[in-house]
Amino acid sequence: MTDAPRISRQFSQRSVMEAIVQGGPISRASIAKLTGLSKQTISEIVRDLEDGGWVRETGRTSGHVGRTAVTYELVVDAAFIVAVDLGGTKVRVAVTDLAGQIVIEDTAPTDLRGGRPLVTQIAGMALSAAEGAKVARDKLRLAVVGVPGAPDNRTGRVLLAPNIRDFDTMDVLEAFRQALGFDVVLENDVNLAALGESWQGQGQGIDNLAYVALGTGIGSGLILGGNLVRGAANAAGEMGFLPIGANPFDPESLRVGAYERAVATHGIIERYETTTGENISVPVIFERAAAGDAAAVAAIDETSRQVACGIAAICAIANPQLVILGGSIGLRPEILERARHFLPQCFPYPVDVVSGELGARAALVGATAVGLSQLHNTLFGVATPNAGLSLPPTGAESSQEAAE
Amino acid sequence: MTDAPRISRQFSQRSVMEAIVQGGPISRASIAKLTGLSKQTISEIVRDLEDGGWVRETGRTSGHVGRTAVTYELVVDAAFIVAVDLGGTKVRVAVTDLAGQIVIEDTAPTDLRGGRPLVTQIAGMALSAAEGAKVARDKLRLAVVGVPGAPDNRTGRVLLAPNIRDFDTMDVLEAFRQALGFDVVLENDVNLAALGESWQGQGQGIDNLAYVALGTGIGSGLILGGNLVRGAANAAGEMGFLPIGANPFDPESLRVGAYERAVATHGIIERYETTTGENISVPVIFERAAAGDAAAVAAIDETSRQVACGIAAICAIANPQLVILGGSIGLRPEILERARHFLPQCFPYPVDVVSGELGARAALVGATAVGLSQLHNTLFGVATPNAGLSLPPTGAESSQEAAE
DNA sequence: GATATTTAGTTCGGTGACAGAACGAACTAA
DNA sequence: TTAGTTCGTTCTGTCACCGAACTAAATATC
Incomplete structure (x- = not known):
């Protein structure tokens, strides 16, 4: 029942499937218009897909001139x-x-x-x-x-x-x-x-973005030209070793990563400790800063400056249109605000910086x-090149099909 | 005569063309083996291409068992x-x-x-x-x-x-x-x-590489996952604004670029000037360094350290397998040697660093x-996805076809 | 309410890109 | 000369897909 349909129809089948997935309940005639294939071919392919259990009738259109159309939709629990x-x-x-x-x-x-x-x-x-x-x-x-x-x-x-x-x-x-x-x-x-933020979060429709996850450590994910960048050893975005923040030639930096030392959990705690002598956790530092503790505010300020520098480094090298902050520390509004404040002071071109909306x-x-x-x-053959992620729309379900 | 052949044969035609371009003089039977298409189809396509003036007979194979084959090659002056x-x-x-x-x-x-x-x-x-x-x-x-x-x-x-x-x-x-x-x-x-170095230079066959051009200014080109990365505003690789070398929050850095101030022509000259009071050109500084001038050597050392940091930044963000140095300063062996020396001291994972072999x-x-x-x-239709650059081989011309 | 218009979907008869088998052509090895 | 091998063509078939004609079913118009 759930076998992959035959192979030779690779491209057409895939695009029909995409039309159905994205077009919600949709008639065969509309699929034909969307894909540019003939009505006849669409009927054949849809029949195959229906036989395979991937697609099913949902109902008929109504209220417009002309014959009513049978609409089809994805069988969401086929796999x-x-x-x-x-x-x-x-x-x-x-x-x-x-x-x-x-x-x-x-x-x-x-x-x-x-x-x-x-x-x-x-x-x-x-x-x-x-x-x-x-x-x-x-x-x-x-x-x-x-x-x-x-x-x-x-x-x-x-x-x-x-x-x-x-x-x-x-x-x-x-x-x-x-x-x-x-x-x-x-x-x-x-x-x-x-990829998550790019699909359903802040990065929808943006081809060049960076996601920076700041927490215990720091890492980033880059989507450039619509593609996820992995690098030679799948280590692209492992920005802990950026030569920023701490002296990169310090042996300790070589072990932990200069930038990671400067911005991640440990760096913030250390920063607070050197001024006050107190070793407290990051959430507590944020609490104290909110209460007006000058040392805590200073620690957060300095961290944010470094975050801005890291974003500048990403922008200088990869030129994303949008930078999304995530991770337990990156999601804090205090960091976002300050990073937004410092970034224009160390990088001349405007870049959007936002918090991830999908959180953890x-x-x-x-x-x-x-x-x-x-x-x-x-299952349905390869997509046509540079079509981007062809995934279900994120918004409201099943809008009544708007004819054309 | 030089019209593009019909469109419907997009894929097959393109792959036949690639086989001919890359396989030097090649017989139709060999093309069939290479492409997986049938001999019959190859004959048709090659006939089309020959009619179009893109391909011509070169001769026949000989010396092996079986019938001799007619070989075809690219008409290099068709366009x-x-x-x-x-x-x-x-x-x-x-x-x-x-x-x-x-x-x-x-x-x-x-x-x-x-x-x-x-x-x-x-x-x-x-x-x-x-x-x-x-x-x-x-x-x-x-x-x-x-x-x-x-x-x-x-x-x-x-x-x-x-x-x-x-x-x-x-x-x-x-x-x-x-x-x-x-x-x-x-x-x-x-x-x-x-792209040049990636095709015919040091980067052949490498999917993830960075080319760093260091001279009057500094810029880099990134090929990641086999694709050139451009960024949102076609400014990927404009690494002059990396927050490294000079203080990025200095207004002068915001104008010129902190990193550009540190490593490009101007930075080297200034470095020599602050120690000696003499304002001389970069080539002269390299000359004096070769002659043993301590201040010149120091200026070059420090520049190389910064180059190593820049490479580290690229590696931390993009994780290339190879970094190619180019540009009037980047091509100097003194810089390459020292950058290779400093890089492992500020970045823990091994990266190949070489000079571009195509020079200017x-x-x-x-x-x-x-x-x-x-x-x-x-002309010949789109290539199959992720086939990389399908360009003529760079090596010796027209090797006698090795049957299989 | 009859007719025109519009749209959906099927049937039918292509066409063009291939595959595969069979076969002739041309060569080498013995 | 014969056997074996490879090249290339011819012939037949398959499959994806198109387009035109046609049927079906709705609304708009008079």
Whole structure:
């Protein structure tokens, strides 16, 4: 029932599918207009898709001149995707349908043993979540796992992931595939967050953007020319080692990263400690700053200056149109305001800087985006080049079809 | 005679053409094996291409078992491309054939009036060069012009080009089109240099690389995931404003660019002047350093440290596999050596750093690459996605076809 | 209420890009 | 001379897709 339709119709089938996915309930005649294919061909392809269980009749149009049209829509529960955001402390797992809607979601503390136990934990969460939502196991087609590191899809290992034990030495990809029983894609978590904001968040319709996740560490995801940039070792955006903030030639900078020392959690705490002698957590520093503590305000000011410098560095190199701040610290309005204030003082061209609107769920949304687009590729053929992400619209559901 | 073949064969025709371009003299049977298309189809397509004048018989294979094969090769003079490298002081113009070989080249001092006079100068150089090489005017199909700024292909203007007068206010693209009488593409000169090195220079076969041009100013071109990265305003790689080297919040940095102040010509001269009180040119500083002048050596050392920091910044953000140094200062071995020495002290992961091997002609080679690939797109249909640059091989010509 | 107009969708008869089998042509090896 | 191999064509078939003609079903107009 849910077999991939035949291959030779690759392109047309894909574009028909896209029209149905994005056009909500839509008639075959409208699909023909949208895609430029003939009515006859559309009827054939839609029949194939309907036979395959991917698409179904929804009703008829009415109220306009001419014959009423039968409308079709996506069968959202024809297949499901597992989206995972694996963080150093928390694991989020979601099962989403073909419309990108989250069907069920689950969160748990990360199994700190890392390695296989962690893979088992996540696979267990995913499979039991699916069961709980009454999603048949053979409808799960693909999992996308966001990891805090640089996955190498050749070896299946995850490098630069100091927070997850053993992931740099084992074949994580294969372990997930075996534990889950279907295909798995690994991707850097910040990259996924960037894709998430680009799909359903602040970055909609923007081809060049940077997502900066600032928290315990600092990382960024770059979408340039509409494509996610990964770099040679999947380490693009690992900006902790920017030679900014601290002296980059200090051996400590070489270990932790000069920029990470300056802006991430540890840097803020240290900054407050050097002026006051008190070692307190970041949320408390923000509280005290709000209450008027001068040292706390100074620490936040200086951090924001450094954040502005980091954004300047990204802009100087990658020239995004928009920079989205995320992560536990990056999402704080105090940081956003000040970074916006300092940026024009160290970078001459205007750049939009905003907070991510998806918050901590950005990576999960991004994982869904990757999953959907990959699934469409394997099921319905490749998209025409530079068509961007062809995913369901994010807004209101099922608007009555506007004829033309 | 030189009409584009029919459109419906887009994909197959393009891949046959690629096989012929890259496979040197090649038989139809071999093309069939390479492309996976049937012998019958290949014969048809090759006949079309031969009728169009794009391809011709070269001879027959011999010496192996079985029937001899007729071999075909590209008609290199079926069309020509004009490649232009427009610098602040010099203009280079080349006419290249379909194999990417430079047929004729011309250099002249840039018309400092900029604007229309400059366009006229370049068009004149191109057209008379073509005439000199006996290239019929209707065989010129496309010009690619590298400019020191950020071309906006919508408005045809060139922004961020302080060295070329009036290019930021006039429709440069249209002016070139009218002066030349055929299609024109504008591209940033450093981007072209990056593409040049990527095609025929140090970057062959590398999907993620950065080209850093260091001279009077500093700029870089990024090729990430096999694609040239342009950014939102075509200003990706304009790294002069990196907040490194000088204090980025100094108003002077906001004007010139903190990093540009630190590493480009002016910075080196100033560095030498502050220690010795002498204001001398960069080449002289390099001479004195070679002769053992401690202040000169120190100036170069410090500059190289900053170059290493800049490379670190690029690597932290874009994660290229290779960094190629170019430009009058970047090409000096003294800088390369020292940058290689300092880089591991401020960036923990290994990155290859090399000098560009095409020297000052990198941009011209890149312009040819862009022109060829664009021309192939318009003439023979689009390439299959992620096939990379499908350009003639750079090595020895016409090796006898090795059967399989 | 009959007729014109408009739109949806099907049937039918192409066309063009391929594939694949069969076969002749042309060569080498023995 | 014969066997084996490779090249290239011819012939037949398949498949995606188009366009025109036609049917079906609605609204607009008189």
